[in-house]
Amino acid sequence: MPVQLLKIVNGKPETPLPSHLQKEDLKHLQEGFGHTNKYFQGIVILYYPLTKLSDGRDFFKLVLQDMNNSCSRTDSINILIYGKMAEDCARVVRHGDTFVVAGFKLAKSPTVGEDGRHGCHLEVSEEAGSAIYSVAPKYAYTSLNHLKDGTIVNLYGVVKFFKPPYVSKGTDYCSVVTLVDPSNVKLTCTLFSGNLDSLPKIYKVGDIVRFHRIKIREYNGQMQGITSVGFASLTFDGTVGAPVVPRTSSKVYTFMDEEQKTVEELRVWAASNLSISGPAAKLSGVQPMLFFDLTCQLVGKAKVDGSSFLLKVWDGTKCPYPTWKVPVEARDLEGEKILLHQLRNLTVDVLVYDNHVQLAKSLKIGSFLRIYSIHTKQASAVDEDVSHIEFHLHGGTCYGRGIGVLPESNPDVKELKAFLESVELADSQNMESMSSVELDGTFNNVTVLTDHQDLNNTELKTILNSMAPQQYRIRAKLRTYKPQKLYQSIKLHCSKCKSLQEVPDGDGFDFILQGSAITAPNAELQNTSWYDSVMWTTQDEKQRKIVIHFVKHDEMLQQPEDTLLMIEGGTLKEVWKLTKIFKCVIPVRSTEDDLELLDLSAPFLLQGNIKYYGCKQCSTPKPIKSLSSIAAEQRPSWEPTEIAQVLGIELLQYVFIMKFTLIDGTGALNAYLFDYEKFFQIPASEILSNNFLQQKMQMTMNTLCPPGRKLDDLPWLECFIKSYNVRDGMKHQVYYQIFDTTVAEDVV
C-alpha cells in the first residue's frame, strides 16, 4: 500500500483510519507490549537518503517526534522502512509532515547510545502489513490584500501575467507570475527553480494557481512573492466548467472538495473581472507588426548562429502573406525530411534570439509549443520586388516573451492535433494560389481621402514636367515607401531652426540620469513656497539620495494625476514609474541657487508615455523657479508648450517623415510625408510608446501598399501633393510633399 494522504478536520481524520487502530503514546511503546492494533503519530523531524540494503531491498529511515510532549530527544523515535514502502515514503516525505505509522514491529534501537532517541525503533514494510499515512496539514490561505513583509504564506490567485520559465542568468529557471484575486490586489511573484518541472505549469492568462510556502517580501514599495524552501504549486485551467484537474510536479498534494470549490469560485470571479483575450491567433490571421501567442507544432529546427536559432513550425493554416525562409545548411536542419518537404508551404520560419536559444535547442521535434509574444515583421530583401513577413522571437522576456511546451493533454493541443490531422497535405500545394486570389478580392479599391475635392487629378508625367511650386491632386499607386521600419519614420523637429533629429534612445537618458545623480541635492532648495520636498536614501550599497519636489497649487498639494513633480537622483525606472502616477515629471539637479534642468539630450519633461525634448540650439534654459508662475495659475493645465515656454525651452515636435514612391503608369515620383498627426490620424508623439498605434500605422501602410502584391494589383490612392524648389548652391531640385491628406477612416 503506498503512502496515503489523510486530511484532518477538527482534529479527526476526514476519511477515518481503520476502526481497529488506536493511537499509542510514545511512552507506551515498549518491548513486550502488543502493538498490533496501535498506531503512532508524529512529526517528521529528520530523514535520511533512500538506500539499498545488501539483499537489494530499499531502505528508508526517518525520525518522528511525539507531538504531545516534544521537547527532549527521547521524545523522538526512529522509523525503519523496508521495501517498496521505503521508496514510496522517500518520495513524498517533507520536513514537518505529520505521519501515522500502523502495523509496525517494535525492536530495540541499536543506535540509542549515539542518537539518544527512544530505546526502541519501529520497523515497517508492506510485507508485514504495515501502513503509513501522511496527514495533510490544514492549510490556511492568505488573500492578496493581507500579505505582510517577511511572511511565508499559502495563496490562491488568477494569473494576470506570466513569463514562461526561462533560463536565468544564475543557476535556475525563472518564471515571473502576476496574480490577482477577488480583493483586486495584484502580486508579482518571482519564482526560481533548478527543476523546470517544479515551476507552475501556466499556459495562459486566466489560469488559476495555488502556491504553498511562498515568501512575501517588500520590494520597491510593493509586496512581492518569491520561492522559499518547500515551495509547491498547483495550476488549473481557468475556464468556467472545465474539469478541475491540477497540473503539478508534486507527487503528493492535498486537493479535496474545499479546494475544488475555491478554484471554481475564482473561475467565476475571473470570468467577469479579468479581461482574458479571445481565441489565439492562427497563422492564417497574422498581420505584420503584431505581437501574439502562437500555438503550433515543431516540425524542424536548426542552428543559425551564436545568438539565433531557427524553429520551423505549423498550425495547419496558411499565412496569407509570403513568409521568409531563413537560409540554413541542410545538414544543420533537424526534422523529418519528408514531412518538412510536404509541409513546406504551411510551415513558417521563426527565428529566436539570445536567451531563448538555449531552450529552443532543447525542444523535441513534434512537440507542441506556445510561442509567446512572437513578432511578425514586414521586410523586403534587396533582391525582392515584394516584401515578406518575418517571424521573430526577440531576446529578453518583456511581455512574457518566451517558449512554452504544451503537454498533449492540453485542450488547445488536442484541438490543434485534431485540426492538423484533418489538413489534407495535398491541398496545401493549391493554397498558395488561392490566398492571393482571396487577397485581390478583399482590398483593391483603397483610396486616401483628401480635403480639396474640387481639384482634378493630374498625371504624374505632367507634374514632373511642370515648374514648381504648384499643388496637385493625384491618383497613383504606392510602389514602395521608406523607411520600411516604421518606427524609424519618427523624428524630432524644431520649428524655429527647422532642424530634424533622431529621437534619443533610453540608454542616453539613463546615462544622463546617472551622471546627474552624482550631484548632491542642495538642502536649501527643498521645501519652498511653491513645492514640498521629500528626500530619502536608498537601502542598497550605493546609498543614493533621491529628492522629489511636489509642486503645490494654492499652497496645497494636488491630486497625483494633476501634479507636476521634479526629481533629483532618480533612475530611469523610478522616473518611468512616477510618470505612471503623476501628470508631469521633470528631472532636475541642484545648483547653488536653484534647481536646473539636465542636459537637453535628455527629455526635460515626461508626461504619461511621452518624453518631451528641447532644441539644444534654440533653447536658453531659465531657472526652475520660473515654473512657479504656472503653479500660481487658476487651474494649472501643465501643457508641455507652456512649460517649455516658461523654462526657455524650444520644444521639439514629433513628426512622421516618410518617402512615398508613387506611380500612375505615366511616371514615378518621390513625395515626402511631413506630418504631425493628420495623415495617419495618429499623433507622432505617441507612436513610439504605444504599440497599438504602431500596429494601426503598420496596418494602414499595409492597406496602402499591401505586402507581397505585384505592381498591377496595388490599390489606387488619391492624395494631394505640392512641388517646391530647393536650391543648394548651384544645385536646384524640385521636391514633392504630401499635404492636406488624411487616410480615410474605412481604410484603417
Add this chain to the structure above:
DNA sequence: GATTAGGCTTCG
C-alpha cells in the same frame, strides 16, 4: 541557502 529577477515588447 547565494544567485537568478524584480513584467510593460525588438529594431537581428
